[in-house]
Amino acid sequence: MITKCNNNERSLIMTKKFSKLIIILSFVLILAACSGGNEGGNSEFELGDPIASVNGVTLHEGPYERAVERILLGYQQQGITLDGENGETVKERVHKQILDQMIQIEVLTQEAQNLGFTPTDSEVQAELDSFKGQYGSDEEYNNALSENLFTEEEFRKIIFEDISVKTLFDEVVADVSVTEEEVEDYYLEIVQEAQQQLDALRADGQELTQEQIAMMAPPFFEEVQEDIYNQLMQQKTQEKQMEYVNKLMEDSEIEMLIEE
Incomplete structure (x- = not known):
């Protein structure tokens, strides 16, 4: 028998834990991870040395290290200390997560391209213009990119990947239903x-x-x-999604070129 409850707002008595993909897809969240950075930063950044190969496509150290730095800056702005042994543990975890994310995103983007789910140049530009429109001027927009260690080319690539993977996932889960x-x-x-x-x-x-x-x-x-x-x-x-990602990862040729 179900006991009647009062009219107060309630949360569910039992919640189920959901597995979460470790993929960071939203380019807005990536940029918002830290609101500041290297003040007056460079407008161009080096690719750096190769760090991994994914089905013949090379991932480079530069974007990897900048992504790590953005996350660590975000932690610091939230008051999370990165000093001492605990700080080193956090840094190691972030480095591993970012590398895993970059590899997964590359695998998924390649699959989206193979299946014809990649966005057009105009779709990418529309997303870029939408984000750019949140700033009062081109100078503010360019400063935001620079301070967060992005070139516009890198940012455009993230938008391309974001749309590609979201479109791919929409197709993958199209038949998911609950009775x-x-x-x-x-x-x-x-x-x-x-x-x-x-x-x-x-x-x-x-x-x-x-x-x-x-x-x-x-x-x-x-x-x-x-x-x-x-x-x-x-x-x-x-x-x-996770089952699909795991299968793609298993079928991919991934070579690590740095120590994890």
Whole structure:
């Protein structure tokens, strides 16, 4: 039996953890990761030495190190210290994550190109113009790129990759669906979890008031039906994306040219 709940806003009693892709796709988020940087920075940056080869395409040290620096600057601006042993651990993790991301994005972009899902020059330009329009002048825009260690060519490449991978993923998950039965089963798990928590407290000898019991009760199905549907869609979507990415990575020829 489902105990009635009050009209207060509730979160789901039981939430499911979703696997998350480690891919950073949004070029806006990449630029926003740090609002400042090398003041008056160079407008051109070196590619640097090769760091990896992905199906014959070379990834270079310059963009890799600048991406790492952007993330670390973002951490510092959030008050996260990078000193000492913990700081070194964070830096090592960021370096690994960025390298993994660059390789994955290259693999996915190549697949998008193979399947004809890459954007046109006009589509890339439209996205670039949209972002550029957020600044008051060309000088402010160029300063933002420079301060965040981007050339416009690099930024345009990120937009190209962003659109390519998003279009590819849209195609990959186009057939993902959630049935009404799955939503109901998920809700039943919530109800069962809430009841188990209540039973455990009673087994420990705790006497609960009606108000406490009401607060522990799950919300009505109608109140969370849409949220459950969205959660399940997100879970299935991420699972299918990850499965697709893992398969592409397995089928790709990846050569590391630096020590991880």
